[in-house]
Amino acid sequence: MADYKTFSIETDADGIAVMTIDLPGKSMNVWNGDLIDEFTAFMDEFAANEDIKGLVVTSGKESGFLAGADLTMFGGMPKDAGPKDIYEANLRLQNALRRMETAGQDPKALMKGQATAKPVAAAINGLALGGGMELALACHQRFASDNGKVQLGQPEVQVGLIPGAGGTQRTQRLAGVQKAIQDCSLGKPMKAEEAKAAGYIDEIVPHGELVESAKAWCRENPKSVQRWDKKGFKIPGGAGAMDPRAVPVYAGASAMAQGATNHNYPAVRRILSAIYEGAIVPFDTALRIESKYFTQCLMEPQAKNMIRTLFVNKGAAEKGMARPEGVPKAELRKVGVLGAGMMGAGIAYVTARAGCEVVLLDRDVEAAEKGKGYSVKLNEKAISRGKLSKEKSEEMLGRIQPTADYNDLADVDLIIEAVFEDPKVKKDVTEKTQAVIRDDVIFASNTSTIPIKNLAKNFERSKDFIGIHFFSPVDKMPLVEIITPEGCGDKALATALDYVQKIKKTPIVVADARGFYCNSVVVPYLNEAALMVKEGINPALIDNCAVHMGMPVGPLALMDETSQELGWSIAQSAMEEEGDDYTPNGVEDLLKLFVEDLGRKGRKVGKGFYDYPEGGKKEIWKGLSDHFPLQNDQPSADEVKERLMYVQLVAAARMYAQDVVHDPQSADLGAIFGWGFAPWTGGPMSHIDTIGLEEFVRTADSLAQKHGEKFTPPQMFRDLAEKGQTLYGQAEKAAA
């Protein structure tokens, strides 16, 4: 038997082969070029070799079964790859799975009972997502471990694709049309029990008996044929336009899928088409239909943008793309966190969860203990949901040492400061810390608004001073901005990136400008929404338009979250600092009214643009229209959406033009993971490329005429538009 690198094959005395997939050098199995080549080669052998009577497919990885396709494969396709190339590349995997399922027999002969296939069983030990779930579904029988780690799911839609290895067809043939539409178009993972109830899993067995159970099933079913290759097979619950049971299901499920994704994902429409059309034709034709729709997705800019940002560039950033070469990896055994307030407590939690010791310092031990209490609460929640064991929680909490004594910082390897946003307090704690830490320790500040270069002056080794800017709540928000002030050394940047990698977040490196990158875009976006309120635009229209555009929450709700109080305090300090140079943004009076006159300081006090009744649902504050009466003629939803979209696009464009964010990749990552910018676009820079620079400049200029200079696009974008270039094209050229 040939020697394979991506899996091993062991055949027992009964002729049952066990394929253990274990991609060398990877923490998780994925479909990549090597695995597809070898899997295809083995399936020829499986079909031809009469000594192999059956097959069990399992994984050699503790991390799971197989987590989908390596999407960088698509990035690696020739730039001029056309639809035919993509269609055929996709068919290769479909065909290999089909060969496994039929043991190379003619499906018509199987259907007529003139031939049989060979039994194939999946032994699923953990995550089986995307192409991993599709591999499992192509097996005749599926066994899942009871280890609690098994999850099945078809998340392709989240990168603009449809399942392309039979997912849309096998899900409906196992679980029915409604469940298939739900699973393929929402992309949510499901646990083993739910998958079993749906019909995707046949048996959940004790972990130690997983492979043996699958082997036993193969021995007991030597003449196995896949369900849909048997005569008389029917999709459970009915399918097709002529089936009266299925017709309302198509209507309802389509509305549900499009409603949940607000028509922003063209892949959803294609999933619905693939499921509908595929139900009424023979299985092999259905696979080709799926492949056609898969190809259409990949030919569109949207899927390319999403794959590039959410997969390729995210992965590259997390692997340390921006890390300076030649600096040894930082050993981060113990981290000092200064300030145990909202941010410090969150930072202590993610750091201890990553396995580091944490010294959590505040003004007194009580405050520090309270900060540690945040980790206690999060752990209790995780324990109650069965996501964390008591022992692991104890161990993790044992790593957090609350203190008010600076001497406890003597042996830390990194400092992260998150005390009050007050330069004097920051100066004081920096000097006290400097006096006790080793002279090779990097000092990072989590300030939101104070220039890092000003804070670095408080530290003797200013080259070792850097900004590590988290977002709130720290345990949930995936992005971290790393701010390199002038004179910042390579070691500081490398250490900051090593730290962010350790806590498993996504870093972008940005310049030391007021608000850095993300807040420089979020603030004008929130202000625009507040201006709309002042103009008398219906607040529900404003927030709903943002959600329909793909933002996770509306800007008014977001402003309540971040708090009007913070907005007002930022505005006040900018006015104070900039004096006569301060340019009013038009919402100062609204913020002052909310905070000082009305006490509507934000969600934290239960009052902002919305009211937050205890235990009830939030609702727009009824008194809002007394202060800002509604216009009789409300703008159209398209107008509101365009304004909310372009205020972000132009602000992000300015940050790129000013080199606050250094490349389109980071601008896109920061937007999606920092403030939830509509993920279906691939980020603001990708979206501008998709719109086309010329069109972007034209629309922005016309908005500037109506709503002011904040919509005026930067000159750099006009120049690129004139030259007919794209942002990514130009950045790639510059990098080369």
Ligand code: NAD
């Ligand atoms: P917070 O008020 O919740 O916490 C500040 C903590 O610092 C308090 O526990 C306070 O007791 C402690 N502290 C004050 N003076 C101290 C001293 N002399 N020595 C030791 N501890 C002291 O504030 P926060 O929201 O956690 O913000 C902290 C920092 O993080 C600020 O610089 C802020 O700009 C920044 N930040 C905040 C957010 C946010 O959304 N809140 C987001 C990113 C960054």
